[in-house]
Amino acid sequence: MNLNLSIIVLSYNTKDSTDKCLNRLTLSVISCQKRLNNKIEVIVLDNGSSDGSVEMIKTEYPEVKLIISKENTGFAKGNNIAMKKSKYPYILLLNSDVYLEEESLYKAIAYFRVNKNCDVLGARLNYITGKLQPSAGNLPNPLNIIFWIMGVNFLSPPFHPKFKGFFSKAHQVGWIMGAFFMLKREIFEKSDGFDEKLFMHMEEVEWCKRIWDLGYKIWYVPQVEVVHLHGASTNFDLKASFLNELKGIRYYLRKHYRSLYLPVKFFLILG
Numbered sequence: 001m002n003l004n005l006s007i008i009v010l011s012y013n014t015k016d017s018t019d020k021c022l023n024r025l026t027l028s029v030i031s032c033q034k035r036l037n038n039k040i041e042v043i044v045l046d047n048g049s050s051d052g053s054v055e056m057i058k059t060e061y062p063e064v065k066l067i068i069s070k071e072n073t074g075f076a077k078g079n080n081i082a083m084k085k086s087k088y089p090y091i092l093l094l095n096s097d098v099y100l101e102e103e104s105l106y107k108a109i110a111y112f113r114v115n116k117n118c119d120v121l122g123a124r125l126n127y128i129t130g131k132l133q134p135s136a137g138n139l140p141n142p143l144n145i146i147f148w149i150m151g152v153n154f155l156s157p158p159f160h161p162k163f164k165g166f167f168s169k170a171h172q173v174g175w176i177m178g179a180f181f182m183l184k185r186e187i188f189e190k191s192d193g194f195d196e197k198l199f200m201h202m203e204e205v206e207w208c209k210r211i212w213d214l215g216y217k218i219w220y221v222p223q224v225e226v227v228h229l230h231g232a233s234t235n236f237d238l239k240a241s242f243l244n245e246l247k248g249i250r251y252y253l254r255k256h257y258r259s260l261y262l263p264v265k266f267f268l269i270l271g
Contacts, residue, residue: 003109004039005032006086006185010078011096012047015056017229018096022061025100032105040105041065045082047072075178076194076203083188091188093181097229098125108182108224111170119216120183120208122176123224124167133228136220137161139174139209142260145249146267170221174212178204179228187216195255201241202248209256 007025011018022044029040045067046054057066067082079093090109094100104123112118125133138144138157148159161167181204191210194203208218246268253261 001113002089003036003113004088005041005090005092005105005109006083006088007040007042007092007094007105008079008082008086009042009044009094009096010047010075010082011044011049011053011057012072013049013051013053014096015049015051015053018044018053019056019060021094021096021098022057022064025094026061027102028100028105031102032109035106036109038109039088041086041088043067043082043086045069045073045078047074047078074196074199076198076200077196079178080193080196083193086185089185091183091185093178093183095179095228098179099227101225104224104226108221111219111221111224112182112184115170115219117172117217118219118221119187120176120181120211120218121224122173122182122218122220123180123226124220124222125177125179125226125228125230128227128229132164132167133230134160134162134167135177135179135228136167136173137175139212140205140249140252142253142257142264145253145264149267149270167220167222170219170223172217173220174218175205175208176218176220179230180224180226184216187211187214190214198248198251201244202252206248206252206255209252 043065044057047069048071054068057064083091108121111121122136125135127133137160140159144156144159147156191214194207198206250268253264
């Protein structure tokens with residue numbers, strides 16, 4: 001079984017967190033290769049940073065394959081560009097504000113080897129304090145989106161679950177957060193990757209919807225743990241993130257539930 005892995009990191013004015021991300025990633029790569037003897041390439045796409053990120057990466061991490069974009073292409077298009085340039089049968093999309101544990105890569109790749117039903121894998125994300133960050137859920141549909149907006153998630157399988165039981169064991173889920181998104185390469189080739197009309201927010205959920213429609217399975221695996229700063233690339237403006245998520249949901253509904261979009265639109269405006 002070919003367990004070779006391409007790791008893709010997008011960088012946009014996150015010099016310090018990108019440095020720490022790549023430093024921790026290097027340690028995890030070494031640990032994984034010692035155990036599996038697999039090949040691993042690391043690709044960084046810099047989305048037009050102006051904070052010295054490119055120079056830092058060239059100096060401190062010469063082994064990294066660096067792609068330099070003159071403009072900010074966004075999360076979806078940037079990852080698509082890098083995935084097209086990757087070469088191995090497994091791909092990990094990793095945020096520049098995610099810090100791996102030493103065993104993170106080994107545990108993730110090993111899980112694909114033992115669970116043949118796993119096509120996409122998401123990790124347990126922890127805040128810097130060690131507290132769980134909810135990072136997976138059920139695919140959104142008009143009903144659970146309305147319940148989510150109204151704050152009554154318990155009435156249906158929730159789009160954004162918060163209860164700890166959902167994140168306590170490995171199981172199939174509808175979507176995982178793009179901060180740590182590991183997948184089989186064939187999925188990218190058959191689905192064409194992210195919808196580039198989504199610049200940032202909801203792009204991983206929309207892609208997961210199409211992945212499920214193709215018959216692939218998505219798993220949340222808490223045995224794989226990482227730290228996620230959450231918001232570094234948006235300067236921690238979480239209000240803007242929420243508003244962008246609402247815009248993404250509107251696009252998602254119009255694409256996948258067009259006939260039901262107008263009735264749900266009222267609740268989106270209310271939310």
